[in-house]
Amino acid sequence: MTIEYLGLDSISGPLVMLEGVQDAAYDEIVEFTVDRTKRKLGRIIEVYEDKAIIQVFESTADMSLENTHTRLTGRSLELPVAPEILGRTFDGVGRPIDGLGEIDYVTKRDVNGDPLNPVSREYPRNFIQTGVSAIDALTTLIRGQKLPIFSGDGLPHNDLAAQIVRQANLGETSGEEFGVVFAAMGVKHDVADYFRRTFEESGVLDHVTMFLNLASDPVVERIMTPRVALTAAEYLAYDRGMHILVIMTDMTSYCEALREISSTKQEIPSRKGYPGYLYSDLATLYERAGIVAGKPGSVTQIPILTMPNDDITHPIPDLTGYITEGQIVLDRDLQGKTIYPPINILPSLSRLMKDGIGEGYTREDHQSVANQLFASYSRVNEVRSLASVIGEDDLAPTDKKYLAFGREFEQHFIGQEKDENRTILETLEHGWELLRMLPREELDRIDTQLLDKYYNHTREGDLIG
Template sequence: MSFEYLGLKEINGPLVVLEGALNIAFEEMVELKLEDGSVKAGRVVYLDDEKAIIQVFEGTYGLSLTNTKTICSGRPLTLPVSEEILGRVFSGSGKAIDGLGEICAEKYLDINGAPLNPVARTYPRDFIQTGISAIDALSTIIRGQKLPIFSGSGMQHNKLAVQIVNQASVKNSSNDFCIVFAAMGVKNDVATFFKRSFQESGVANNVVMFLNLSNDPIVERILTPRCALTAAEYLAYEKGKHVLVILTDMTAYAEALREFSSSKGEIPGRKGYPGYLYSDLASIYERAGIIEGLEGSVTQIPILTMPNDDITHPVPDLTGYITEGQIVLDRNLDQKGIYPPVSILPSLSRLMKDGIGEGFTRWDHSVLANQLFSSYAKAQDARSLASVIGEEELSALDKKYLNFGNMLETEFIGQLASENRTIEETLDLGWKLLKMFSKEELDRVDEETFNRIYGLKN
């Protein structure tokens, strides 16, 4: 049974106030029907005996206090799902926009999901090979992980995301990934780039797209990642698929949240973002993982652009606190023409330690990774010293580090967008670069490993 109410009390930005509503529930979905027959969706965000405040998704354009009929649905915002969603394109609120008609729903799922019981989770350990050395060797992605890409405007994060999508594979697993792609506030060109790339690489039939472009309503943007993750969870936990979720751009999402929060008159926290930004982001990012006893998994790669390349900005900062590591792109490397411009020192994968080594990647993986980090950190020190006293004045050892730093950037980090290196190739390449150092200079390599790696050749 649904109720209909005529007229509104107040309209303010994306919010409308309904008076005298009875039997309406918190966070319930409503439809606002205009006189001309057009329909807008909304959600109840505040409720008391006398009034209900409703947030309208498609904008309040055209609404007046008298021309609107409000219809209560009696349920929270749901997403219709079935296996047909693969290969389809939806709006940010889950409406089909590819002209192929509505989804014939198998069921309707609440887009807010429900928190996963930590006891029911399986700790993720399966290594995903992306074919990108900087990621595979130094900030390894694990199936079921949430690992964001911190980028900046104008850098090649989209190209990197497409490359990951195209090349991601798990050893000894025939089950390929399917992809859920959510665009929040991105430019039309970017959405087209992803669409085209998916078609070119032939994965388009395995992709579900949720598009909220930069000129679409901001309230819908708040729903976009939730719809996408609901679809992902459905595919993973009910259909047993391994799902890779790309969310871009989380900064635009957070800005939408800020805009919406200020229109509700909430007290702002840092940089005007609402105080609940952390909890809100967590309700998105935490929806990655594996449930014990179930087949599928949800792996998240959110992309965000750091305003002014500032990693301490609230959005990357809070994201870093929730996600299991981060892949940071660096403007300097990008300027040097190195692709992918992954800055390896601040990049980190928290789940890496349990997903590498014997039985996962290769026995020497963690030693190599530690040594590369350590040597590259010294190369950076040498660089900053060289910028003060000049390269000529450096000691022989510092010059060696300088050289190593450059080699690592061009040969190891840098690769082609179509280049798919196996983990063995990546690790061998790393050892090859380290060969320029003597045994004493490899401070993270123990005797046994050293002999096993270089033994025959020395």
């Protein structure tokens, strides 16, 4: 028998308290009826004795202690899923907002995901090509990996996210199905329209599922958006056998929503006012990436976050770095040089890249080229520091070549057009063109056999399957 509770005991921002409840459970979905006409959803976030604290997914402005009826559903939030979710756009809790009607769903899935036995995980292999040289060559994205982008206010992370969605693929020789789940949290209307328009005009919307939580939407909905998106990704990957790339922007908005809710609950704050469970909460999202033994497909994540005051030691990037397998760092100085994308390769890394590149994956020289480009660019910064003291004219001839290499590397390897889609072979060949600017004896990170094969000429070839 369903019990309906009349009235509320207190309302505080997006939270309401209900007393006298029976058999309430944490994370249970609650249905509200306001003034006997308007329906809203909420989620139980705390239970003690006969009291329940409930997050309301919409505004509580029209709710009062007397005009609200509450019913416990006995279930957590579920997302209706079907193959048709590809090409569709939803709000932050999975309701269609593209005017194409409701989804004729096959099943419903708990947005918190299914428990996963760690020993059932398979080690990530194979790369995902983004068409962006600085990522593909130097911080390669591997299927099943979680590789965040650390950005800052005013840096073009939205442009980079849209470019990756447009260009990402499994490589020219792969015949496997690929799709993208894109989740935006706390974005402005013009940014949401930019993403919609970009994906439609580029013709990639048919393999993209979008979840949009706008800045004007309820804060509580923002907390559910990444969970809903990852649930859709898991269905497409493990039930439909697709390789899914999940891009989530901006995780800073998510964490700020979490802090706001925590403050409303009067919890004891931790660093910078964020709740003490921020690490474990982020882990419940990031750890949903991976490859599961016995199931087809994979889930790969690119969470994007803006570092407050460009501080990489801030709790959000700091904790994200602990959980994930590397990071891609956008740099304000490169942005000032009008270089796009302004990826600073020196603090950027992909911890899993070594096992998903090279012969059998990309090309035999990939790791060596990446190592040499890192080493040579690091030397460029040393030479620039020396030139600032003694002047560029007094530098040794080799040092002058490093300065020329650095300019070309930044402008034409890291830098590329927003609609420029480079294959991994084009990227590697471009890397060799840059390395040929340096004397052969300076290339001490590359095996002699590879130097003999690639240094003096350009090799045409295809990806090794």
